Amino acid sequence: MVSTIEKNIQVATHKRQPLISRVQLRKIMLGAILPVGLLVIWEFAGRQSYLNPLLLPMPSEIYHEFIYLLQHGGLLGHLQVSTGRALTGFLVGGGLGLLAGILVGFSYKSEKMLDPSIQMLRMLPHLAIAPLFILWFGFGETSKLLLIAKGSFFPLYVNTFLGIRSMDRKLFEVANVLQFNKWNLVTKLIIPSALPNIFLGIRLSLGVAWLGLVVAEMMGSTTGIGFLINDARAMAMISTVFVGIIIFAVLGKLSDSLVLFIERKCLRWQQNFRGG
Template identity: 65%
Template structure:
């Protein structure tokens, strides 16, 4: 008994040391990944700034990063940027919720029903290929220059990524899982909620990420085609006056909010799909 107590006491420090080493390794890997992620952008910004300082670049066509940053700060301090951004965010969110929600529902329905697939999928696939720029004039003609045409244009773009990925996610569920469900005597409701939907969540989350990206693209088209407010309008108005720093400021805002929304969905995906065991590009962090 005494020897066993000594052995257990010796194992505990070793276990704590191993856990601490693993945690430190994960932190080091995270820091390394973050540094690698910003290495290329920082290098490009330095080269760009140096080229601007040496007058190699035309400041009207391609202003230096410091000038763009100064303009961005000025727009933020004046409140103009926040005002336009609030309007754009409202349009993008509403369009995404409308189009993405309908796309998810349609993808689940078509995924579960072969009859619905034969009825709807050919038409939806044809509509999916229509570009925003071709549809935008019709939307303005039908619904005017108000909010309705903008939100519907964003919804049109957000619909298809979620539709396609929800449909593929359901159809790509491993058939062996259905054998397990049959052995466990799952009801149809249990089959849907405990097997099919969870197994298709990776595809659905991918569809959400793509839909959010397309929503911002649709927003730019909608606001540049006919609008008196929003980041897209700010960019288009600045372009007509050759205010390139303002154009770049609007682009930076779109890039930051797009990256932020994508990172949020990825974080939610990791939290909800902890059970997923997939290849991580050479090792887990």
Template identity: 55%
Template sequence: MSQTDTVIGSGAGTGQSRIQQKRIEDQVPTLQEVRTKTQRRESKWQLVVRGAILPVTVLAVWQICGSMGIVSKTLLPTPFEIWLAFYDLLVSGQLFTHLEISIWRAAVGFLIGGSLGLMLGTAVGLFRKFEQSVDPSVQMLRTIPHLAITPLFILWFGFGEFSKVLLIAKGAFFPLYVQTFLGIRNVDSKLFDVARVLEFSRFKQITKLVLPAALPNVLLGLRLSIGVAWLGLVVAEIMGSSEGIGYLIMDARQFSQTSVVFVGILIFAFVGKGSDSLVRFLEKKLLKWRDNFNG
């Protein structure tokens, strides 16, 4: 082999080794990437700790006051007694039975009322004449409280599931209707000028322009509708029911089982928080393009 071939071979070998080294460097995370991941983990734990400080402090003070007899256990049972009542309901199967029925009622009522609110809010937001015909009546009905209309629902539809679902749907309808309407009307008019220049059809304007721009308001309305749906569920089950978490609370109140009443309240709180967190998760996924102030 000549000296030239040796030099070429060594050069090729050096080039291959550099390429392999470059690939290894690309696969190995840099120090900055490792630090970023570590900071993210630490920030998540800090959020958990910060969020737990207040409830843990309240529970500790509550337990101490109850154990020392400062507060009557009949009026305000200790967290440990509430936990025991929760455990008994869980083991007996009553909790899952009542919770399943309550979730079914809330889900069906929310789907009916929320869907109607979304569709009607979209129609009112898009068409001025439709707004003038429908919106005044809807705004008048929106001001009627749940408790005022509940006896009428019972007279019309009885104590069955239909009246309960309708009451929940009535509450879930208005937040989505209002927020969808506002979201559409808050779309920048300059975007419509751009759509006309691009010769968008009416359908394309709605799907590509109006609905994406109104999505933040729609998701806000979704969160509010879920909260009002749970409120409607409580009213419906307390006014007249033989099953559900609301019935569990009323039944426990009649027998002065305050710890069971607290269990029912906490179930409503945790399930409501879970559904709200689900919508907030959807907000983060669907609204990544927003650049908001985070405090």
């Protein structure tokens, strides 16, 4: 009896799935119902002239504007600049946040010393800090990068710290019995058990990086999607504003999905409730 159960489990563990299964396709379609439905209603309402085209252009108009910008408006260039800024800011801020989280997570002393100050800085809003950065570093890349980095520092810091501190004491006892050295304690026990929280931190940090990017680019810039939106707003080119906003939404979602994908690969060992 036992052996058949064990065999079944064995089969389950070694089964490989195609790249996109039927279940996944259904999941994607489930997620698409809301936005697609909204677009259809929106387009329909526009064509029936229920909407003021100066305030809410139809999706088809936004699409045409998108194609135009792609071909003649240097959209790809703006996209590249924005993505580069967001990523660099995220890497700098998130990286430092991860390091600080590890440091403070491991040492009680550094927690008492650093954490109160960090929590104070965390509460400072972007818009309050931005003028200071501009005064210090001008309108160049440095102030933009710092603003984005400042945002993405905190989610990774807080979650890394939390992940390290929520390690299971019982597993620590096992490592003690098995005489793990410091290095193995960190790499085999503490980091893996903090990994779910670290991934959450990465996702939140990336999201905040995109938010910081908009603030940075709208404040004073001649390139990037944020500039595109701000510029179009000044000229009352409402379709362009929408293109910019949608690009932000899509980019944000894509980067989040990418991290989620990596997370799933790294955390295959987890067993969680996935919703009923």
